[in-house]
Amino acid sequence: MKKSNFFVLLLIVLSAVLLQNTGFLNVYGVKPNLVMAVLISISFFAADLASYIFLAVAALVGLKFRAGFEIESLIIIGLSLASFVMGRRLQWKPFINNAVLIGVGTILFYLLAAPGFIASNLPIVLGELVYNVILGTIIFKIFESSHG
């Protein structure tokens, strides 16, 4: 798969970070994990692991909300790196790999960050899962078509 310009990817990641810090994408109380969806989608288009790690860390700097260590940072870094590796190994079509990784990533994020939230707010988690997959698929398709 043809690789994208690093600075284009960085711009997209930073835009996603800013959007995720606002309530703009909030639909019926469900906010997408846009940054995770973007990071997983662009993992298919990043030139190499080093530049991808840089993008993931830059995203987390922007998502940092409180002082001190945030477990979400560690989880998103882990999920992003796992998707970078897994996306290249899964045998389905790339856009299906992308959707599966975003769906699994959403569930894993909650299992690791706030497992109790899944049981008490299942409709929100499922809504976010669908929302993330839709946004991630759109981003993936835009990248794919822009690369001919």
Add this chain to the structure above:
Amino acid sequence: MSKYLWILITVGLVGSVFFGNFLTAAKNRLAAVISLAPFEKPQTITQNGRQVVVAKIYSTFPYNYRNLISLNAGLTSGVKSGTPVTVDGNILLGKVIETATDYSVVQTIFDKDFSLSVRVGSRQIEALLVGAQEPRLTLIDKTADIRENDAIYSASADFPYGMKIGSVTGIRDSAASSFKEASLRLDYQFNELKDVALLSDWHEKK
């Protein structure tokens, strides 16, 4: 050479992610631009004999499972950890849980970790407000005469006593439960809030 530069930059960013918050205020301002919130300094006014800091909501917690907001008022505006946060100076919204020089983080009543002792209606029925995307009242005595539209007031030492939160709706009295429960009707739309009022002299007056 460029490889080492990338490593150096990444290590620096990793350090800032895990240990620093020096970029948070700048990020909040950028989020405010996206939200079309004007760059205004927080204003300190006097309302009903109280000192109130009117602050802008600059960003919201990026994930669904917490409901925290970040304001453009911090230590320089007299905001401290524990400062009560209200919608218009009269309706309780939450409390400050973290402050920096020029921003603060607020835990709202919609946060899953928020809970508060409250009194309901003119009969002063005791209940516990439990934070959630749709906050609810729990631990209401089975025999309590709680009614629709009864006003809900704060009854915790952490907040001004008798500050309004909302009103009662959707009372549930299940045989399987030892207590009644109820939902809250609020006089505002949380997603449409742009400003909040912080009772900055609350701790001095307490």
